[in-house]
Amino acid sequence: MKTKERGSLNILKSRFVVITLAAVLCLTVIIGVSVKIMQMISSGTWQNPSDEKAQELLAGGGEIVFSFGKYSDIVVLDGERGVFGVKEFSDGQAGDGEYKPVDVEGNPVEYDKKQEDDRYQLADSNTTVIDTATGEEIFHTVPGEYISGRFGKFWIIDGTGSEEFEDVHGSIIASYFYALDDKFNVALDGMIFSDFTESSDYMLIQREKGVDYDTREDLYGRSFLGGSTEKLVINTEGREIYCDDDYDDEDGYIRGIAGNVLIKGNGETLTYIDMDKMAAGDDESVIRRGEKIMCRMDFEDGSAAACLPRYDKERDVRLLNDFNPKNADVERQMAKYKWGFVDENFEPLTSMDFDGAYASENGYAVVIYDGSKALIQLKGVGKDEQAG
Numbered sequence: 001m002k003t004k005e006r007g008s009l010n011i012l013k014s015r016f017v018v019i020t021l022a023a024v025l026c027l028t029v030i031i032g033v034s035v036k037i038m039q040m041i042s043s044g045t046w047q048n049p050s051d052e053k054a055q056e057l058l059a060g061g062g063e064i065v066f067s068f069g070k071y072s073d074i075v076v077l078d079g080e081r082g083v084f085g086v087k088e089f090s091d092g093q094a095g096d097g098e099y100k101p102v103d104v105e106g107n108p109v110e111y112d113k114k115q116e117d118d119r120y121q122l123a124d125s126n127t128t129v130i131d132t133a134t135g136e137e138i139f140h141t142v143p144g145e146y147i148s149g150r151f152g153k154f155w156i157i158d159g160t161g162s163e164e165f166e167d168v169h170g171s172i173i174a175s176y177f178y179a180l181d182d183k184f185n186v187a188l189d190g191m192i193f194s195d196f197t198e199s200s201d202y203m204l205i206q207r208e209k210g211v212d213y214d215t216r217e218d219l220y221g222r223s224f225l226g227g228s229t230e231k232l233v234i235n236t237e238g239r240e241i242y243c244d245d246d247y248d249d250e251d252g253y254i255r256g257i258a259g260n261v262l263i264k265g266n267g268e269t270l271t272y273i274d275m276d277k278m279a280a281g282d283d284e285s286v287i288r289r290g291e292k293i294m295c296r297m298d299f300e301d302g303s304a305a306a307c308l309p310r311y312d313k314e315r316d317v318r319l320l321n322d323f324n325p326k327n328a329d330v331e332r333q334m335a336k337y338k339w340g341f342v343d344e345n346f347e348p349l350t351s352m353d354f355d356g357a358y359a360s361e362n363g364y365a366v367v368i369y370d371g372s373k374a375l376i377q378l379k380g381v382g383k384d385e386q387a388g
Contacts, residue, residue, distance in 0.1 A: 048372050057369065058376060061341065061349035065104055065364065066375040074373045077101055079301075079361030083111050084375060122147060129155075129184075139184045151203050152236025154179040154187055156196065159216070178213050179238075186213045188238055194229065197257055202241065202275050204257040206231050209245075233262060233275060241279050251289070258359065259299050261287065288346060299344050303378045305357045305365070307337035331356050331368065341365065341378055349378055 048069035049057070055064065066074060066086070073087040077099070085099025086106075101111035120138075121130040126146045129139040141147060141157065148158040159176050176194060181187040190213035195206040209228040230245030231254045242262060244254045252266025262273040269289065277285035334356035341349040341357065356368035363378045 049369055054374060057351050057353055059348065059351045062376045062378040064374060065377050066106065068369060068372040068374040071373065074366050074375050075099060076361045076364050076366060077111060079364045083109060148177060149198070151198050153182050154238065155184070176208070176216060190214060192216050199257045200259050201236055202233050202257060202260065204231060204233050204254065233257065235279060241275055261299060301360055301362055302344055303341050303349055303360045305339060305359050306342045307339045308352055309337055334368065339367070
């Protein structure tokens with residue numbers, strides 16, 4: 001009896017070993033195939049659309065500069081000068097490191113990034129301003145603060161880590177920004193804001209009500225994001241062009257800004273407002289109402305990246321700001337929509353079938369399809385063409 005039990009047990013063990021080995025073998029094969037597929041995808045050799053297919057996607061509204069899959073990554077460094085940054089594939093993998101500057105033919109070129117204001121240079125992890133002409137230090141932030149950037153004639157200061165408040169309160173529980181003028185005095189009436197988006201000649205600000213530079217310590221007694229805020233648009237001179245502190249049933253809330261166009265939405269429809277016209281007091285500043293498909297506008301060169309949701313549940317445009325190129329997750333958010341380009345009359349320049357599209361610069365734009373990137377040149381009714 002015991003012999004039979006031992007025999008049965010040995011058979012079970014043998015079967016278990018065989019099944020285990022088979023499972024391991026299958027898993028190894030699956031992993032190997034998956035890795036190969038991923039390498040093919042990352043190397044641009046998996047389902048890259050042909051130039052014919054790409055031209056079909058463009059719908060006659062542009063031409064291909066760099067084909068899909070030619071480079072692992074592409075950015076427009078300077079559309080005006082026709083300089084692009086590319087990363088090449090290496091051993092079937094996407095390239096790492098810095099972008100290599102090339103021209104429209106893909107030839108390497110020398111490229112020095114244009115400085116928005118070459119009178120100044122930032123040093124010491126963006127805490128010091130240097131006069132370019134003399135090499136002298138002309139400003140240094142207080143400990144814990146740093147210079148976030150420059151808009152028009154203003155320096156934007158990130159005061160989140162200011163040590164004077166950390167010493168008092170023991171921990172940082174709020175974030176805030178404020179502006180300095182060219183003489184490094186507090187500007188914009190000491191306005192404190194929690195977020196901002198720069199866009200050509202305008203900046204969209206989320207301002208904290210009831211708090212200014214002199215009373216900013218009050219921020220640490222409450223949840224900043226849950227405070228009383230309003231959104232407003234200022235120009236490069238600091239003049240308030242538009243303020244939106246209440247919900248509007250027709251247009252909803254401000255969703256974002258791109259170029260000179262402010263976008264508002266109520267979840268179902270969108271409204272586009274021309275800030276140039278509004279600044280000039282033009283009563284016809286509303287470009288269009290009711291469009292449901294456009295989630296990003298930038299008509300600086302006569303064309304705009306636009307999208308429509310793939311599914312009804314994505315109709316809400318609250319993800320508009322996620323399309324900011326600075327957002328590391330931008331391409332995953334883009335993939336929830338179908339992308340294309342329109343002109344200033346909202347007429348399509350391409351089909352709306354791309355998986356992602358970045359705002360064009362001087363007619364050049366990077367588009368995404370099936371995980372691959374291409375560079376296109378749009379033939380839109382750009383302002384430069386109209387001027388000519």
